[in-house]
Each structure stands twice: as structure tokens, then as C-alpha cells.
Amino acid sequence: GIQVxxxxxxxxxxxxxxxTLRCNFSDSVNNLQWFHQNPWGQLINLFYxxxxxxxxxxxxxxxxxxxxxxxxxxSSSQTxxxxxxxxxxxxxxxxxxxxxxxxxxLSVIA
Amino acid sequence: DTEVTQTPKHLVMGMTNKKSLKCEQHMGxxxxxxxxxxxxxxxxxxxxxxxxxxxxxxxxxxxxxxECPNSSLLNxxxxxxxxxxxxxxxxxxxxxYTTASGSSYExxxxxxxxxxxx
Numbered sequence: 001g002i003q004v005x006x007x008x009x010x011x012x013x014x015x016x017x018x019x020t021l022r023c024n025f026s027d028s029v030n031n032l033q034w035f036h037q038n039p040w041g042q043l044i045n046l047f048y049x050x051x052x053x054x055x056x057x058x059x060x061x062x063x064x065x066x067x068x069x070x071x072x073x074x075s076s077s078q079t080x081x082x083x084x085x086x087x088x089x090x091x092x093x094x095x096x097x098x099x100x101x102x103x104x105x106l107s108v109i110a
Numbered sequence: 111d112t113e114v115t116q117t118p119k120h121l122v123m124g125m126t127n128k129k130s131l132k133c134e135q136h137m138g139x140x141x142x143x144x145x146x147x148x149x150x151x152x153x154x155x156x157x158x159x160x161x162x163x164x165x166x167x168x169x170x171x172x173x174x175x176x177e178c179p180n181s182s183l184l185n186x187x188x189x190x191x192x193x194x195x196x197x198x199x200x201x202x203x204x205x206x207y208t209t210a211s212g213s214s215y216e217x218x219x220x221x222x223x224x225x226x227x228x
Binding site: 030033035043050088090096097098100101102 | 143147152154155158166198200208213215218224
């Protein structure tokens with residue numbers, strides 16, 4: 001099956017710092033989503049981005065499908081950004097499940 | 111509104127109990143999913159329903175029994191669970207399930223049910 005690798009696995013930031021999270025995948029995809037899982041377990045949709053660039057406030061994401069990677073940028077981090085960030089993909093052939101990476105655990109300290 | 115609701119939020123059950131988890135969405139989505147998430151691990155797919163029919167069962171033990179009574183509701187019936195089944199159970203929905211031609215749709219997740227089996 002498709003492999004999804006996220007880096008770094010853990011990240012500690014001072015409040016106000018910027019960061020880049022990376023997601024590499026091993027096959028062509030027709031769906032790529034970034035999620036933030038808060039400490040209560042809720043998975044919050046950040047971006048649906050199988051290709052291209054999107055921005056939402058302090059967050060932006062870029063997927064380069066031909067090179068099989070996606071980047072999530074967090075600017076001016078806040079303590080509420082803490083949690084686990086997951087990248088999840090569906091392979092391009094259809095009728096395949098959403099496969100999650102292992103996540104990046106982010107801690108933002110004041 | 112992109113809301114998926116799940117009840118209960120927490121559930122503690124013994125190994126001989128029968129209980130059910132409930133998931134509901136009113137977004138007109140025709141694909142619904144159950145995922146299981148163990149601590150410090152990513153979610154893992156259990157079942158997919160497309161147009162109220164079971165499309166995928168990821169080799170889940172029969173002590174987990176899904177049911178999709180209508181297009182808005184998804185249940186997960188639990189019976190004779192083991193302590194290792196303790197986990198966060200997440201429900202999700204999308205407009206459609208991914209098609210054979212490769213069209214895919216964004217999935218939206220509920221807040222989860224945290225299950226403890228004693």
C-alpha cells in the first residue's frame with residue numbers, strides 16, 4: 001500500500017515562531033488532507049489539498065503532486081496550535097482508503 | 111455546516127456487555143466511515159459505507175458490527191470486546207466515497223467516542 005512519512009515526528013516551538021511540517025508519500029494521490037488533532041482527540045480539517053497552494057490565516061499548505069510531497073506552514077505560532085498534525089492521502093486509483101502518516105506532535109510554549 | 115456528531119463521548123463497558131456507538135451527519139454526505147485510534151497512533155480505517163451499503167471492511171473482528179440505517183446515521187454495535195479494544199473511535203463522512211475513476215472527496219470527522227473496556 002501507499003506509504004506516508006511525516007517529519008519531524010516531534011517539534012517544540014516558542015510562541016511566535018514559524019515552522020514547516022513535511023509529508024512525503026510513495027504513490028500518486030487524488031486526495032491529500034492535513035488535520036490538527038487537539039488534546040481532546042478532535043480531528044480538525046485544515047486543508048484538502050491534492051495539489052497546489054492554499055492559505056487560511058496563519059496556516060498555509062503546498063502540495064507538489066509530481067514530486068510526492070506536501071508542506072504545512074504555521075506562522076506566528078500560538079499555544080493553541082499545540083497538538084498532533086496528521087497528513088492523510090488516498091491513492092490515485094480510486095476506491096482506496098484514506099491512509100494517515102504517523103503525525104507530527106507540536107508543542108508551542110509561552 | 112460541516113459537523114459530524116458522535117455519542118456517547120465516553121463509554122466504559124465490561125467484556126460481557128453490549129453497547130452501541132452512534133454517529134450522525136446532516137450534510138447530505140453519502141459516504142460514512144468508522145476509524146479506530148489507539149494512543150499515540152494515527153487513525154486506522156475499520157469500515158466504509160457508501161450509499162448505506164458496506165463497501166469496505168478492513169478485516170475487523172466480528173465483535174464490531176456496523177450498521178447504516180439511513181443516509182444520516184451510522185452505528186457501531188459492540189459485543190464481547192477485549193481490553194485491547196480500548197481506543198478512540200472516530201466517525202467520518204464525505205460527500206461520496208472515492209470513485210473508480212479517482213474522484214475523491216474531503217472527509218470530515220466527528221469528535222470521537224473514547225471507549226474503555228474493563
